[in-house]
Amino acid sequence: MERRRWLKVAILICLFAVSSGRELKAKHTDHIPIYNHTLATILVEYASAVYMSDLTELFTWTCSRCDDLTEGFEIIELIVDIQHCLQGFVGVAKDLNAVVIAFRGTQEHSIQNWIEDLFWKQLDLSYPGMPDAMVHHGFYYAYHNTTIRPGVINAVKRARELYGDIKIMLTGHSMGGAMASLCALDLKVNHEAQDVQVLTFGQPRIGNAVFASYYSQLVPNTIRVVNEHDIVAHLPPYYPRFPQKTYHHFPREVWLYNVELGSLVYVVEKVCDSSGEDPDCSRSVTGNSISDHLVYFGIELMGETWRSCRIVMNPNIEKYGRTDLNGNFILSKDPAILKLNSHSNVGSNFV
Template structure:
């Protein structure tokens, strides 16, 4: 199913940024020609890392979070406890907004630094658009980040694409998020196990972009998703689900997808 808002070129760029967040290098790769690094932010205690970049269009800012890269990160990702969202962003007592506790806590360790850099960048050149992205655990933190940014800067155009992200919160959070940031896509590669967890009372945000068998499907039907999930236990048992979750695997699949799907399910856009 085609979606006129899904931008394949943007998805590739944001995936590369997500991978760049793993490197943490002072020098950007050639795929980021014309972009400049604003800051590289880390918190050693929670093993959280991200980069902020300014786009070729100076009013565009990109925030990319690193994904799971250690036992600590894996523990953060799989522990399913929920936490109420910070009070200033949680107005309903009857239907409180709850999210993935350990991931939220990891994000909160860098939140002030992110907002400080965004405020500084906005003073230098007025920002009109912010993109957030991340792979795995980084995708979940990108979700909380763009949510907070929209609450703080409602006038800005905010967009998020994440890759292999876990489910980030309850139904109340998902509904609030989707109302605030409709231009959100979560890209899932085939049997990727991470995108199926946590299960009980957790929901995904945004529109699903599913990649399998050299096809890219934007917003596939629930029946299609049901059929694809039937063999996921086999994928976990064989290790395919872990293999499909790897960041480099996403890069390989999306590169192959460009050749197979070009002109079929999307039109490449100029930005």
């Protein structure tokens, strides 16, 4: 076992050594999304709420994480894939004048084990309709081949029937951020959604540079927030000398880091370049912190317990649900017709 561990270390050292040369530059759109701090602090609360295991409180939006900046949000559908330990919701936010879609991050019993596994993930799936674009099948599968996708698409369809071609905002943390990005791409390519915006937290890389180029052209309104030394944002590893087989972030990153001035500590929100792999942003530091991965803007992004896939639901809420043969289920309701504000300022600079 010890010999095997040292072999892994030796391989990593070699890979990092050969990756120090010329970098591959992915081609990205000229459209530059503008970072909106207020929008980020709102969406991080949605990314936190989706971790809640009490589905009754989440579905009725009465949970301990369902107030503050997200007060008044109304869920249309809550999708729970028991089989694959996945969860997401779709609803309407009056203050944002938008449909909000949030995906839960990993709920593995041990996040350390999940991170170790993520370090060794390989690109092994060609993305449909994008020549030479490759992604990891695990992230692709989590969105495309589970009950999550049909549940989300159905809820978006219902929202658009009520509100027209309403703005769609997607968010998620960790693997939830990867799923949010794949969902945004799906909505743009396959479902003719026009105004799609993505803002994720601690998102891992999900594809190669070719995929990143396609993505940034199709979903240009994307922001990835990375906190300090967040380990997951550095994974799977980036090796510039292997352009077809290395993972590559798509833009635009906003890197959060602390600056100390005497006894005061200031949080800097640095908007990075359009490469997706700005060497002066999170790549300028070592990604070695799990704690930086679990808290963004002072908001916890994790489940209440480490027990994998634990859920609680009041029997009275079951009338809103439908279940498949594998035990996966969707809680669904018709939303109240909210009077949306067509002049909402929140998120208006995230264009």
